[in-house]
Amino acid sequence: MRECPDIPIRVRGLKNVFGDHVVHEGLDLEVRKGEIIGVVGGSGTGKSVLMRSIIGLQVPAEGEIEVLGSSITDARDDEDIDIRSRWGVLFQGGALFSTLTVAENVEVPLREFYPEIEDELRHEIARYKVLLSGLPANATRKYPSELSGGMKKRAGLARALALDPELLFLDEPTAGLDPIGAAAFDQLILGLQQTLNLTVFLITHDLDTLYEICDRVAVLADRKVIACGTIPELLALDHPWIQEYFNGPRGRAAQSAKQRNGAASEQQKG
Amino acid sequence: MRALTDFTIASDEAASGDGGGATLAFSGPMTVASLGPIDARIRDVPAPLARIDMTGVTRIDTVGAWVAWRVAQRTGARIVNCKPEAERLIAAVSQADDNREPVAGERLPLFSRVPARVGETIIGLGRGTLQVLGFLGLYVQACWALLRRPSTFRTKALVHQMELVGVNALGIIALMSFLVGIVIAQQGAVQLRQFGAEIYTVNLVGRLTLRELGILMTAIMVAGRSGSAFAAQLGTMKLTEEVDAMRTIGVSPMEALVIPRILATMIMMPLLGIYSAFLGIVGGAFLSSLTLGIPFFTFLARIQEVVPLHDVWVGLVKGPVFGLIVAVSGCYQGLQVRNNAEEVGTRTTAAVVMAIFMVIVLDAFFAVFFTEIGWG
Numbered sequence: 001m002r003e004c005p006d007i008p009i010r011v012r013g014l015k016n017v018f019g020d021h022v023v024h025e026g027l028d029l030e031v032r033k034g035e036i037i038g039v040v041g042g043s044g045t046g047k048s049v050l051m052r053s054i055i056g057l058q059v060p061a062e063g064e065i066e067v068l069g070s071s072i073t074d075a076r077d078d079e080d081i082d083i084r085s086r087w088g089v090l091f092q093g094g095a096l097f098s099t100l101t102v103a104e105n106v107e108v109p110l111r112e113f114y115p116e117i118e119d120e121l122r123h124e125i126a127r128y129k130v131l132l133s134g135l136p137a138n139a140t141r142k143y144p145s146e147l148s149g150g151m152k153k154r155a156g157l158a159r160a161l162a163l164d165p166e167l168l169f170l171d172e173p174t175a176g177l178d179p180i181g182a183a184a185f186d187q188l189i190l191g192l193q194q195t196l197n198l199t200v201f202l203i204t205h206d207l208d209t210l211y212e213i214c215d216r217v218a219v220l221a222d223r224k225v226i227a228c229g230t231i232p233e234l235l236a237l238d239h240p241w242i243q244e245y246f247n248g249p250r251g252r253a254a255q256s257a258k259q260r261n262g263a264a265s266e267q268q269k270g
Numbered sequence: 271m272r273a274l275t276d277f278t279i280a281s282d283e284a285a286s287g288d289g290g291g292a293t294l295a296f297s298g299p300m301t302v303a304s305l306g307p308i309d310a311r312i313r314d315v316p317a318p319l320a321r322i323d324m325t326g327v328t329r330i331d332t333v334g335a336w337v338a339w340r341v342a343q344r345t346g347a348r349i350v351n352c353k354p355e356a357e358r359l360i361a362a363v364s365q366a367d368d369n370r371e372p373v374a375g376e377r378l379p380l381f382s383r384v385p386a387r388v389g390e391t392i393i394g395l396g397r398g399t400l401q402v403l404g405f406l407g408l409y410v411q412a413c414w415a416l417l418r419r420p421s422t423f424r425t426k427a428l429v430h431q432m433e434l435v436g437v438n439a440l441g442i443i444a445l446m447s448f449l450v451g452i453v454i455a456q457q458g459a460v461q462l463r464q465f466g467a468e469i470y471t472v473n474l475v476g477r478l479t480l481r482e483l484g485i486l487m488t489a490i491m492v493a494g495r496s497g498s499a500f501a502a503q504l505g506t507m508k509l510t511e512e513v514d515a516m517r518t519i520g521v522s523p524m525e526a527l528v529i530p531r532i533l534a535t536m537i538m539m540p541l542l543g544i545y546s547a548f549l550g551i552v553g554g555a556f557l558s559s560l561t562l563g564i565p566f567f568t569f570l571a572r573i574q575e576v577v578p579l580h581d582v583w584v585g586l587v588k589g590p591v592f593g594l595i596v597a598v599s600g601c602y603q604g605l606q607v608r609n610n611a612e613e614v615g616t617r618t619t620a621a622v623v624m625a626i627f628m629v630i631v632l633d634a635f636f637a638v639f640f641t642e643i644g645w646g
Contacts, residue, residue, distance in 0.1 A: 085303075098609070098610030098611050098612070099610055099611065099612040101373065101375050103374075104373060110302070113303075114302060114303060114306050116307050117305070117306035117309065118306070118310060120309075120313075121305070121306070121337075123373045124336065124340070125302075125333055126373055127369035127370075128332070128336055128363055128366040128367060128369065129332075130369060131365070131366035131368075132332070132362065132363070132365075132366045137368065137369040137370070137371050140369060140371035140372070141372050141374065141375055141376075143375065143609070143610070144610070145608075145609040145610055163302055164301065164302055164331035164332050164333060195358055195359065195362045196331075196332065196359070196362075197355070
C-alpha cells in the first residue's frame with residue numbers, strides 16, 4: 001500500500017525568497033532510498049531553510065518538492081498527515097516539549113497518529129525507544145530541563161523515531177557535543193540507520209560526521225546544490241569552496257582520522 | 271482501511287519432532303499502525319507456547335518486533351521463521367527491554383495532593399512576600415548605585431519603555447475612559463433625577479474620575495498591557511539565558527532591564543491617569559450635552575467650580591505608587607522563571623493578578639487615608 005519509492009526526496013527548481021534576499025534559486029536535489037545524505041554549506045547558504053522547505057514548514061516561492069512519492073508543495077491537509085507519520089525530525093536544540101517528560105515526549109506522536117494504541121503498549125514503546133536512542137533508563141521520567149545538551153539530542157532522536165519513520169531529518173545533530181559524544185552520536189545514527197533501514201537527511205558542519213557516516217554529500221553554495229556525490233567524487237571537482245572545505249586543515253584532519261580508523265579496523269579483521 | 275495484524279494459535283501435533291506444544295502464528299503487517307487494536311488480545315494469549323511463527327508477516331517495524339519479543343519472553347516461546355529484517359529488529363529491541371522506569375513525572379495521589387498544594391501555596395505566599403521585599407531592596411540599591419554614577423543611566427531604554435508603556439496605551443485608555451465617563455454620567459443622572467439633582471452629575475463625574483476611577487482603571491489596564499509584557503519578556507530572556515549572558519558581560523540586568531521598566535511605568539502612570547480622568551470628563555460632558563441638556567462647555571466650566579484641587583493631587587499621588595506595584599510585580603515574576611515555557615505563562619498570570627490585587631488594596635488604603643487628612 002505505501003511502498004517507499006526509490007527516490008524518497010525529490011526537489012526540483014526550488015526558489016526561496018525572504019524579502020529581496022534570494023536564498024535558493026533553481027535548486028535540485030534527489031535523495032536515494034536507504035542512504036545517509038549530508039548537506040553542507042557555509043553559514044547562511046540556507047541549509048536549514050532547505051530542510052524546512054522539504055518538511056513543509058516553509059512554503060517556497062517556486063519549485064516542486066516530492067517526499068515519499070507525494071508532493072509537499074501542493075499537498076492537501078489530509079494527505080500531509082499521512083506523510084508526517086512517515087518521517088521524523090530532530091531539530092537543532094532537540095525542541096522537546098518542556099512540560100512533558102522524555103517518555104511523554106516520545107508518546108506525543110503515538111497519541112496523535114495512533115490513538116487506538118493502549119496506554120500499556122504505548123508506555124512500553126516509549127521505554128524501549130528511550131533505550132534505543134542511547135539514553136539511560138532513568139532518563140525516561142526526566143524533564144528536558146534536567147538533561148544535558150547531548151541527552152536532549154538523544155531524547156529528540158527518540159521522539160523523531162517514535163513512529164518508526166522511513167525518513168529521518170537531522171539538523172546539525174553533533175553541533176555542541178564534545179568530540180566523544182559526537183562520535184558516539186554518529187555511531188548511534190549509523191547503527192539505527194542500518195537497523196531500521198532509514199533514509200537520513202543530515203545537515204552538518206562536522207567533517208568527521210561526513211567522513212564517518214555519510215554515503216553522499218550535497219554541497220550548497222551560490223543558491224543551489226553545486227555538487228552532490230561521495231567525498232572522493234567531490235574532491236575531484238575544482239570548485240574553490242569545495243576544495244577549501246575538504247582540503248582545509250580541519251578537512252584534512254578528518255580525512256586522516258578516517259584513514260587511521262579504516263586501517264585499524266582492517267588490521268582487526270586480519 | 272488499514273490492514274491489521276492477525277494471529278492464530280495451533281496445537282500442532284505434526285511438529286512434535288520440534289518438541290510439540292502450541293504455535294502462535296502472526297500474519298499481515300506488524301507495524302505501529304496495525305498493532306494497536308489487537309494488542310490486548312495478544313496479551314491474553316495463554317502461556318506456555320512453544321513457537322512464534324513469523325512466516326506470514328509481510329512488514330515489520332520496531333513496534334512489531336517489540337510485541338513479538340514480549341510475547342516470546344512471557345510465554346517462553348522461540349521465535350521462528352523470521353525474515354532477516356525481522357531478526358535484526360528483534361535483536362535491536364531485545365537489547366532495549368530493561369527499562370522499568372515510570373513514564374510520567376512524579377504525582378501524589380489526590381488525597382495527599384490537595385493538602386500539599388494548600389501548604390505549598392501558604393508557604394509560597396509568605397516566601398513570595400519576603401522575596402518581593404528583597405527585590406524592592408535590590409531595586410532601591412541599584413537606583414542608589416545609579417545615582418552615584420549617573421553616566422551609566424540608560425536613557426534610550428527608558429524612553430523606549432515610556433513609549434511602550436505610555437504612548438502606545440493612549441488609544442485604548444482614551445476609548446475605555448471615554449466610555450466609562452459616559453456610563454457614570456448616564457447612570458448617575460438616572461439616580462439623581464429622582465431627587466431633582468441632575469446638575470450634581472457634574473460633581474459625580476468630575477470627582478469620581480479625577481480621584482478614583484481614572485488612575486484605578488489606568489493601573490488595571492497597564493497591569494494587563496505592560497505588567498504582563500514585562501513578565502513574559504524577562505521570563506523568556508531568562509529561559510534563553512540572555513539574562514545570564516548580560517551578567518557575564520558585566521551588565522547588571524537590574525540596571526539594564528528592571529530600572530528602565532519600573533521608572534518608565536512610574537513616570538507614565540500619573541500622566542496616563544490624569545489623561546484618563548480628562549477623557550472620562552469629556553465622555554460625561556458629551557453624554558450630558560446629548561441627554562441632560564447641559565451644554566458641553568458649561569459642563570467643563572462647572573467642573574472647575576465643583577472639583578476641589580486636592581482631588582487632582584489625590585489622583586496624581588497614587589500614580590507613581592501604582593506604577594511601582596505594576597512594574598515591580600511584572601519584573602519580579604519574570605525573573606523568577608527557571609525551567610520551562612509553561613512557567614512563563616503562570617508567572618505572567620501571577621504578575622497581573624498580584625499587581626491588580628495590590629493596586630486595589632492600596633487604593634482602599636489611600637481612600638481612607640486622604641479622607642482622614644481632610645482631603646475628602
